[in-house]
Amino acid sequence: MKQRIGVFVCHCGINIASTVQIERVVEAIKEYPGVVHAEDYEYMCSDPGQGMIRARIKEKNLTGVVVAACSPTLHELTFRNVTALSGLNPYRCEMANIREHCSWIHKDVDKATKKAIKIIKTIVEKVKLNEELTPLSVPITKRALVIGGGIAGIQSALDIANAGYQVILVEKSSSIGGHMAQLSETFPTLDCSQCILTPKMVEVAQHKNIKLYNYAEIDDVSGYVGNFKVKIRLKASYVDWSKCVGCGLCIEKCPTKVASEFEQGLAPRKAIYVPFPQAVPNKPVIDREHCRYFKTGKCRVCEKVCDLDAIKFDEEDDFVEEEVGAIVVATGYEVYGVQNIGEYGAGRYKDVVDGLQFERLLSASGPTNGEIRRPSDGQIPRRVAFVSCVGSRDPELHKPYCSKVCCMYLAKHAMLYKHRVPDGQPIIFYIDIRSDGKGYEEFVQRAQEEDHVTYIRGKVSKIYEDNGELVLLSADTLAGMPIELRCDLVVLGMAICPSSGVDELTKKLKIQTDANGFLTEAHPKLRPVESLTPGIFIAGCAHAPKDIPDTVAQASAASSKVLEMFGQKELSHDPMVAWVDEDLCSGCGVCISLCPYDARELEIKEGKRIATVKEILCEGCGSCIAGCPAGACQQRNLDDKQVIRMVETVLSRG
Amino acid sequence: MQDFEPNVVVFCCRWCSYAAADLAGTSRMTANPQFVVIRTMCSGRIDPEFILDAFAKGADGVLVTGCHPGDCHYVNGNYKTRRRMLLLEEVLEQFGIDRKRLRCEWISASEGGKFVKTIDEFIGTIKKLGPIDGIK
Ligand code: FES
Numbered sequence: 001m002k003q004r005i006g007v008f009v010c011h012c013g014i015n016i017a018s019t020v021q022i023e024r025v026v027e028a029i030k031e032y033p034g035v036v037h038a039e040d041y042e043y044m045c046s047d048p049g050q051g052m053i054r055a056r057i058k059e060k061n062l063t064g065v066v067v068a069a070c071s072p073t074l075h076e077l078t079f080r081n082v083t084a085l086s087g088l089n090p091y092r093c094e095m096a097n098i099r100e101h102c103s104w105i106h107k108d109v110d111k112a113t114k115k116a117i118k119i120i121k122t123i124v125e126k127v128k129l130n131e132e133l134t135p136l137s138v139p140i141t142k143r144a145l146v147i148g149g150g151i152a153g154i155q156s157a158l159d160i161a162n163a164g165y166q167v168i169l170v171e172k173s174s175s176i177g178g179h180m181a182q183l184s185e186t187f188p189t190l191d192c193s194q195c196i197l198t199p200k201m202v203e204v205a206q207h208k209n210i211k212l213y214n215y216a217e218i219d220d221v222s223g224y225v226g227n228f229k230v231k232i233r234l235k236a237s238y239v240d241w242s243k244c245v246g247c248g249l250c251i252e253k254c255p256t257k258v259a260s261e262f263e264q265g266l267a268p269r270k271a272i273y274v275p276f277p278q279a280v281p282n283k284p285v286i287d288r289e290h291c292r293y294f295k296t297g298k299c300r301v302c303e304k305v306c307d308l309d310a311i312k313f314d315e316e317d318d319f320v321e322e323e324v325g326a327i328v329v330a331t332g333y334e335v336y337g338v339q340n341i342g343e344y345g346a347g348r349y350k351d352v353v354d355g356l357q358f359e360r361l362l363s364a365s366g367p368t369n370g371e372i373r374r375p376s377d378g379q380i381p382r383r384v385a386f387v388s389c390v391g392s393r394d395p396e397l398h399k400p401y402c403s404k405v406c407c408m409y410l411a412k413h414a415m416l417y418k419h420r421v422p423d424g425q426p427i428i429f430y431i432d433i434r435s436d437g438k439g440y441e442e443f444v445q446r447a448q449e450e451d452h453v454t455y456i457r458g459k460v461s462k463i464y465e466d467n468g469e470l471v472l473l474s475a476d477t478l479a480g481m482p483i484e485l486r487c488d489l490v491v492l493g494m495a496i497c498p499s500s501g502v503d504e505l506t507k508k509l510k511i512q513t514d515a516n517g518f519l520t521e522a523h524p525k526l527r528p529v530e531s532l533t534p535g536i537f538i539a540g541c542a543h544a545p546k547d548i549p550d551t552v553a554q555a556s557a558a559s560s561k562v563l564e565m566f567g568q569k570e571l572s573h574d575p576m577v578a579w580v581d582e583d584l585c586s587g588c589g590v591c592i593s594l595c596p597y598d599a600r601e602l603e604i605k606e607g608k609r610i611a612t613v614k615e616i617l618c619e620g621c622g623s624c625i626a627g628c629p630a631g632a633c634q635q636r637n638l639d640d641k642q643v644i645r646m647v648e649t650v651l652s653r654g
Numbered sequence: 655m656q657d658f659e660p661n662v663v664v665f666c667c668r669w670c671s672y673a674a675a676d677l678a679g680t681s682r683m684t685a686n687p688q689f690v691v692i693r694t695m696c697s698g699r700i701d702p703e704f705i706l707d708a709f710a711k712g713a714d715g716v717l718v719t720g721c722h723p724g725d726c727h728y729v730n731g732n733y734k735t736r737r738r739m740l741l742l743e744e745v746l747e748q749f750g751i752d753r754k755r756l757r758c759e760w761i762s763a764s765e766g767g768k769f770v771k772t773i774d775e776f777i778g779t780i781k782k783l784g785p786i787d788g789i790k
Contacts, residue, residue: 071679
């Protein structure tokens with residue numbers, strides 16, 4: 001096709017015109033092969049400027065447009081829209097950046113003018129080879145999957161469901177609620193965790209738009225943004241929940257006791273159990289690993305006492321498939337194990353507990369009904385030491401990051417301990433106090449001033465048991481003195497880490513994690529709740545340690561991203577993707593390993609291996625293209641020929 | 655050699671180094687004008703052949719720029735670039751091209767100053783090397 005390109009040179013007031021001689025540019029470009037029209041105007045982006053371009057496209061029957069003005073980052077979209085309005089394909093319009101990259105960065109008028117001409121010629125060469133493209137459109141399944149039923153997942157699911165879309169919520173344990181259900185009171189307001197959480201749990205269970213799969217895991221994920229297929233494994237619970245009414249008789253009669261996960265090992269539960277009294281749904285499961293019948297073949301007491309015939313020892317894992325358009329990953333955290341900290345006894349001392357265990361000791365529904373009693377002998381501890389940064393901020397041995405919540409919850413712990421044991425002595429060992437949330441600094445002040453919590457700046461080097469007491473060795477780095485402190489109970493502010501199993505899940509979802517196993521966001525500032533895989537969003541501590549307010553905010557942000565997607569009729573995708581010349585492709589598969597998005601795939605076509613492109617997954621980075629040894633793979637509107645022509649133009653003298 | 659005006663091709667990825675070049679302009683910094691920028695989505699798009707071809711057609715220098723390692727908007731495109739450029743440097747010598755004529759630099763969107771400094775330094779180096787006399 002004979003090209004008829006129009007070039008429109010902008011003065012940008014004096015921004016371009018004072019360094020680049022516009023007339024000279026127009027004269028030179030007019031003569032350039034392929035260009036049939038060149039014209040200048042003071043402000044090309046203004047209404048009259050845009051009108052001029054529209055008129056010329058029609059009058060001169062242009063097949064391509066080059067706007068020589070500012071950076072395409074600023075106005076590429078503007079001028080492509082102008083082009084489209086005149087019936088010319090918008091991808092036949094490009095901008096030549098003669099402001100930021102020329103008039104503004106150079107002073108010599110002659111050189112800048114020559115350079116402007118060269119820049120424009122380079123872009124004219126590109127436009128000559130630009131194809132007419134249309135954005136790819138993809139249908140969307142307007143249902144969302146939320147993985148994880150802690151506060152992040154609950155918030156996300158409710159937001160999306162309340163907007164009128166269906167949500168599939170998958171939780172691996174038998175009840176939703178997550179770690180927040182274990183907490184006693186929350187900083188900095190000291191409102192009861194259960195009181196603010198349980199109504200939300202009930203709302204999830206009763207919501208007409210939420211389908212809850214508890215005691216379930218993600219088995220497999222395929223598809224892409226707008227069109228995921230998810231296979232969910234429903235773990236055998238050995239109880240028919242449709243029959244069970246939750247009377248609890250089976251639990252009462254079960255002869256086997258094991259340490260309760262919910263109580264952090266501080267109290268027993270039965271082998272058939274509901275994790276905690278307010279569980280949602282409130283239906284028991286049999287812990288196959290510990291159940292006497294599964295271990296020995298004898299017992300079946302629960303079955304005998306169940307009038308409703310709800311016990312099903314022969315149940316097996318089941319699978320369901322769901323189709324969704326978007327996924328929110330809210331898999332939460334777990335506490336770094338005390339066993340990793342040798343100098344603090346590695347879990348050998350009963351009276352050295354972690355933060356979650358202390359939450360259970362504080363909880364009115366906990367193993368001590370909220371009375372603070374030490375695990376070893378049930379005595380009320382007279383002096384309690386709280387140690388911050390255990391396993392956090394320790395790049396050599398443990399985790400390099402700050403776990404963010406420990407400073408605050410230890411202040412809360414010390415405060416609540418003082419409320420329960422008024423003559424007790426709470427002492428916090430800290431390195432720095434980080435209290436950067438709303439009302440947080442005031443809260444720490446209150447702990448010190450009103451509740452007389454002692455803060456000692458120093459890292460604890462060793463904890464050991466001596467005569468029924470614990471001895472802490474540390475230093476007061478402000479006073480410059482070594483410290484040896486005897487106390488009755490030690491609470492460790494342990495680092496928090498991503499939940500186990502997340503690694504496997506991220507592989508199924510094809511999303512990235514950082515060096516510490518936390519999920520990676522698409523951009524740390526501007527895209528904080530999106531993963532790099534389109535259609536998959538992240539929320540809560542799975543992304544990084546964070547407190548409840550931040551978690552809830554992030555969960556709602558993730559939902560709003562999902563809703564942004566669901567608000568569209570179809571998804572549109574940039575068409576500047578990779579494509580393959582099937583005659584040249586040898587099916588070597590190099591591109592497949594180079595693609596970070598799994599957009600390249602080997603297919604057999606007429607007996608020949610061809611590496612195809614799943615356009616919808618392709619983000620157009622071009623890595624596979626540069627790596628293709630046969631030159632079979634190209635990028636739409638930036639193919640090798642175009643780049644080579646542009647380079648030639650840059651190098652042509654004159 | 656005084657009035658030798660080199661011809662330099664600069665590849666920029668649209669997310670970081672192209673934005674850095676924009677910022678240099680917006681901040682009214684001044685750079686040597688003997689270069690033209692070619693924009694790709696990611697530095698990972700830059701085929702070593704483009705560079706060989708540029709030298710064959712008379713480029714006195716080629717500057718490849720992208721996001722800092724770890725910051726690539728397409729996960730790891732710039733790591734691939736780094737590998738390719740290292741290999742290419744080896745090849746250049748075999749063609750009789752001084753490896754100093756090719757440079758690879760990571761410039762973030764906020765580093766307008768680094769963009770200008772890199773350009774000026776690089777063009778300075780090229781001026782010292784003199785015009786390229788083809789691939790051997
Ligand atoms: S996007 Fe800048 S190097 Fe990949």
